Amino acid sequence: MDPDRKQEIVDDLDMFRDGKDYYASVGKAWKRGYLLFGPPRTGKSTMIAAMANYLDYDIYDLELTAVKNNTELRRLFIETTGKSIIVIEDIDCSIDLTGKRNKNNKKKDKNKKMPWEEEDDKVTLSGLLNFIDGLWSARGGARIITIFTTNHKDKLDPPALIHIEMSYCCFQALKVLAKNYLGVADHELFGEVRRLLEEVNMTPADVAKNLMPLPRSKNRDVDACLAKLVKALNDAKDAALAEPLLALGE
Structure with a gap:
């Protein structure tokens, strides 16, 4: 990729790795999320491997289509360690993308289940992201990176992730x-x-x-x-x- 863009990513990874005191001071979970998007064969999987090698983190490749229900999803996440990268590739092909994270709805039904508590077998993007947010917030000092990849960014309603475009060769x-x-x-x-x-x-x-x-x-x-x-x-x-x-x- 463009060397300047590559350096920006390296700097961001350094800031995240060394940011324990910062995250503690602002009261946020020590986690980071990235969305890698671009056409096939532009280096998304290679970028993930490079990030893991650079940080010396473990990689967990999560295949959502093989997850039977939300209980199993929770168990898989809990079994991961700190200093790890959780990868969900081709997110647009893995789950239902129609779920929205509606932060502006002030009238909440107390009896209504949260997306990750629903009983059906369908995992939505909103449920997955809310689940991740809650789980990592409860894990204290763990350093976690979640990476989503997609060939079709236009199909997503991207949350607050750092977007990295993997494009054609310049x-x-x-x-x-x-x-x-x-x-x-x-x-x-x-x-x-x-x-x-x-x-x-x-x-x-x-x-x-x-x-x-x-x-x-x-x-x-x-x-x-x-x-x-x-x-x-x-x-x-x-x-x-x-x-x-x-x-x-x-």
């Missing part, structure tokens, strides 16, 4: 990939690659794949790898231009 990200994969900080083909990245959507994963050495190549041929990337970008550009013509033909 030129600054390409330079980082080129340094990691090829060991180069500059190249005569960078100008053409930059122009094409402004015209074509290509995920970081696909860019990295094209920067890998050619089959049967013993050495990292920088020219060949970058030329392969240029060809892939041009092919993607031609395919994108051809789509409207194909639609007209139909």
